[in-house]
Amino acid sequence: MSDPSNETPDAAKARSRRNLAIAGALVVFVILTFIVTIVRMGGHAFDHGF
């Protein structure tokens, strides 16, 4: 792992943007999983009794 205290401002900015990109990708993945789940369940989600 890198030591942020030794980073140049450019490197810190690049790292910050990479972290945001990873966070964005994770959010997209969660949303996709949610959408796929809902569509796959379709109208059958509430067919079964509790």
Next chain:
Amino acid sequence: MTDTTAAAVSGSPPARWTDYVVLLKPRVMSLVVFTALTGLVCARASMSPALGAVAVLCIAVGAGAAGALNMWYDRDIDGLMRRTRARPIPTGKVQSADALGLGVVLSLLSVMMMGIAANWLAAGLLAFTILFYAIIYTAWLKRSTPQNIVIGGASGALPPVIGWAAAAGHAPINAWLLFMIIFLWTPPHSWALALYTTGDYAKAGVPMMPVAKGGASTRRQIMLYSLVFVPFAVAPAFTGLGGALYLAVSGVGGAVFLLLAFRLWRSGSGEADGATSGLYEVKVGSKDARNLFAFSILYLTLLFAALLAEHVFGLAPLAAGPRAFW
């Protein structure tokens, strides 16, 4: 991430998120998305548009993951070739371990998501494609045989089959016909490029056909593959897959393809010894190779665009009868 310190030490610029996008080979991804989407639409199956979009996304991400794994493995030779030396790993922007991690994680995510969103046949085909490209082609065939891109081309030919399987749950003969079109298109396309970048491949020790067998043999094989490829390219018009538009595009384009392959066969491409200064600058006598290379991209694009347009706009195929069989 480990690249920041490495970059600071080596003086390389820090990795940006776009460098990781480059690892995924976006230009290859765009072709994969296009052919996979065509396969998915041609299946004419009732699939939710949302799930179809997710399936295509999975294929795109899987292709990108295979690209990252390819760049990780080829990090030693990429720096030797003009075509690849600006990639993120040779330039020191991205650590090789990060590329490997990205490739593995995206492979797993894309295959799992495909299984959940579509079906496990499509997921299995996607996993096979990634492993075939990363292991069979990149790690084994590429550096060991002049037939590398012939056999390895199977991975680039599978996306329309995956798209078809994602939509329909099975892969009939027409899906495999799309596979054969790309599979047989790959050798003339790749070898035409290799004919005027021979020096690069030789420097890296990659036994591409012009390096291993010479220009004359390569041009002869391009001609032979073209003679087999063009009938396959026209075939969908007679199997209930393509219609009149497809027949016109594949027929006229196929004639031009054969003409360019014939001109290349009769030329001295791959034999001129003159040095070049630019990446895609053409050696003396290699103009015919560049012409075929450029047209091959256009032809494949037009073939799949014609199929896509016919199925999106509901144009009837010429032979509707045997569709159930195909």
